[in-house]
Amino acid sequence: xxxxxxxxxxxxxxxxxxxxxVFPFGMIYGALALNAGLSVFASQMMSSIVxxxxxxxxxxxxxxxxxxGFVIILTIAVVNLRHMLYSASLAPYLKHxxxxxxxxxxxxxxxxxxxxxxxxxxxxxxxxxxxxxxxGAGISLWTIWQVSTxxxxxxxxxxxxxxxxxxxxxxxxxxxxxxxxxxxxxxxxALSAGTTALLAYSLPFKLGLILAALVGIIVGTVLERRIxxxxxx
Amino acid sequence: xxIGGLITFGLRFSLIYLFGRFEVPExxxxxxxxxxxxxxxxxxxxxxxxRDGSVSLSLENIRLLAGIIAIITAWVSRNTLLTxxxxxxxxxxxxxx
Numbered sequence: 413x414x415x416x417x418x419x420x421x422x423x424x425x426x427x428x429x430x431x432x433x434v435f436p437f438g439m440i441y442g443a444l445a446l447n448a449g450l451s452v453f454a455s456q457m458m459s460s461i462v463x464x465x466x467x468x469x470x471x472x473x474x475x476x477x478x479x480x481g482f483v484i485i486l487t488i489a490v491v492n493l494r495h496m497l498y499s500a501s502l503a504p505y506l507k508h509x510x511x512x513x514x515x516x517x518x519x520x521x522x523x524x525x526x527x528x529x530x531x532x533x534x535x536x537x538x539x540x541x542x543x544x545x546x547x548g549a550g551i552s553l554w555t556i557w558q559v560s561t562x563x564x565x566x567x568x569x570x571x572x573x574x575x576x577x578x579x580x581x582x583x584x585x586x587x588x589x590x591x592x593x594x595x596x597x598x599x600x601x602a603l604s605a606g607t608t609a610l611l612a613y614s615l616p617f618k619l620g621l622i623l624a625a626l627v628g629i630i631v632g633t634v635l636e637r638r639i640x641x642x643x644x645x
Numbered sequence: 646x647x648i649g650g651l652i653t654f655g656l657r658f659s660l661i662y663l664f665g666r667f668e669v670p671e672x673x674x675x676x677x678x679x680x681x682x683x684x685x686x687x688x689x690x691x692x693x694x695x696r697d698g699s700v701s702l703s704l705e706n707i708r709l710l711a712g713i714i715a716i717i718t719a720w721v722s723r724n725t726l727l728t729x730x731x732x733x734x735x736x737x738x739x740x741x742x
Binding site for chain 2: 429457458464467485489494499503504511515517521531534580583603621624625629631636
């Protein structure tokens with residue numbers, strides 16, 4: 413097995429725990445979208461074309477409320493603003509790639525593909541085949557998202573209440589976050605972001621998440637400057 | 646829907662593309678290291694603490710309890726699979742008690 417294949421499989425492997433949590437969401441989305449009045453085709457295509465969980469849920473809701481098209485589009489844009497942060501964060505590691513690769517990887521850049529990839533890149537630095545990791549994580553997520561949406565559309569969301577599979581998602585994020593909290597600026601970034609997220613929870617369209625992320629990033633960067641003023645990090 | 650897809654793609658592509666063409670300033674590069682912890686924490690904390698639309702710090706919030714157990718497990722073991730299994734088991738057991 414060559415290095416690229418290995419990186420690809422590492423990406424798939426890192427994504428697996430997230431897939432468990434994503435699966436019920438896909439099914440719920442499929443059932444909801446159909447219920448909201450989207451056609452079978454439109455419901456499935458949303459998952460293939462837009463490929464962004466929270467934006468899809470909100471779109472289904474807006475369609476049900478018969479919101480005008482430009483409101484839906486504007487909402488999708490705001491809800492997905494956070495992806496610009498992800499885009500910026502991964503850019504240094506994908507710099508050397510061709511535009512074709514950048515196109516493909518951007519399309520696959522969801523929250524769940526971003527998280528394991530960002531941590532992998534932080535650990536390994538810039539490598540010549542790191543993009544295969546993101547491809548592995550992204551494609552496995554994409555596939556599961558299509559399958560779970562289809563199941564939700566055709567079966568309805570039949571997930572037993574006693575099996576809270578959706579909790580696998582925050583648990584995986586916990587497993588990713590805790591090990592990187594080594595230096596004080598990192599801890600401060602996480603704490604301030606978490607607190608802000610709570611305070612700003614009532615903001616619509618995931619704006620609370622963006623605000624919280626920005627606060628965390630600023631706190632971390634400012635503290636790093638204080639503690640390691642000459643770029644010792 | 647197509648437009649929604651295009652916008653989503655555009656947002657994801659924007660900075661990967663721009664930062665590929667221009668040199669990223671040093672401060673910006675440092676700041677970007679804090680995107681993962683900040684984003685992860687901003688996702689996790691409300692997941693654990695917000696129940697039915699408001700902050701719940703009580704012992705009845707079983708997701709918070711299971712989450713704390715998962716955080717401790719992650720801290721001690723640094724093992725993803727073990728953290729998820731322990732957190733899931735904790736949620737089921739506490740919920741069942």
